[in-house]
Amino acid sequence: MKLHALVEDLETARFAVEAGATVVQWRLKDVPRVDVVERGRATRSLCARHGVPFVVNDDVEAALMLGADGVHLGRDDGGAELAKEHGLMLGLSAANVDEARAADGRADYIGTGPIWTTPSKPDAAPAIGLGGLRQICTAVEAPVVAIGGIDASNAGECIRAGAAGVAVIRAARDAAAVARAVDEAL
Numbered sequence: 277m278k279l280h281a282l283v284e285d286l287e288t289a290r291f292a293v294e295a296g297a298t299v300v301q302w303r304l305k306d307v308p309r310v311d312v313v314e315r316g317r318a319t320r321s322l323c324a325r326h327g328v329p330f331v332v333n334d335d336v337e338a339a340l341m342l343g344a345d346g347v348h349l350g351r352d353d354g355g356a357e358l359a360k361e362h363g364l365m366l367g368l369s370a371a372n373v374d375e376a377r378a379a380d381g382r383a384d385y386i387g388t389g390p391i392w393t394t395p396s397k398p399d400a401a402p403a404i405g406l407g408g409l410r411q412i413c414t415a416v417e418a419p420v421v422a423i424g425g426i427d428a429s430n431a432g433e434c435i436r437a438g439a440a441g442v443a444v445i446r447a448a449r450d451a452a453a454v455a456r457a458v459d460e461a462l
Contacts, residue, residue: 280443295451303333312338371401380416390424396445413438428453432461
């Protein structure tokens with residue numbers, strides 16, 4: 277749970293897994309489900325060979341088709357009940373304490389952020405900072421995974437603020453340095 281690498285290609289997934297990612301999240305935005313599944317097969321196999329949980333972003337049906345370990349759903353995505361019915365690990369997004377409390381008890385983990393502004397998600401809610409992350413971490417029982425503008429220089433701050441882990445998109449190819457920063461903060 278400590279290092280989620282959000283990837284859209286096999287090569288980045290391979291870098292992340294070899295560098296210590298503890299979860300790989302398959303994140304293809306605005307791509308038809310058939311392409312998400314077809315392009316995801318090799319990454320799913322990579323994760324299975326290395327014992328790294330494979331999570332699909334936003335799409336329970338694609339997760340089921342890929343035999344994924346889990347699914348991460350945004351605030352506007354449906355399918356949480358279907359995911360749980362099929363025994364998928366369920367991550368839910370939350371940008372504030374109220375959303376986190378609503379997800380608590382339903383989610384296996386809560387993805388919280390953005391912590392800092394990020395170019396990876398132009399439509400993201402405003403950054404909540406370390407103070408917002410700390411408030412969410414103390415308000416819920418579920419593990420919190422921080423996301424948004426995180427890299428090796430600030431990942432440890434998220435852990436010290438109470439997060440169980442961090443999620444990276446741009447820094448997925450620098451997963452070894454991020455993993456070291458997280459380990460040093462634990």
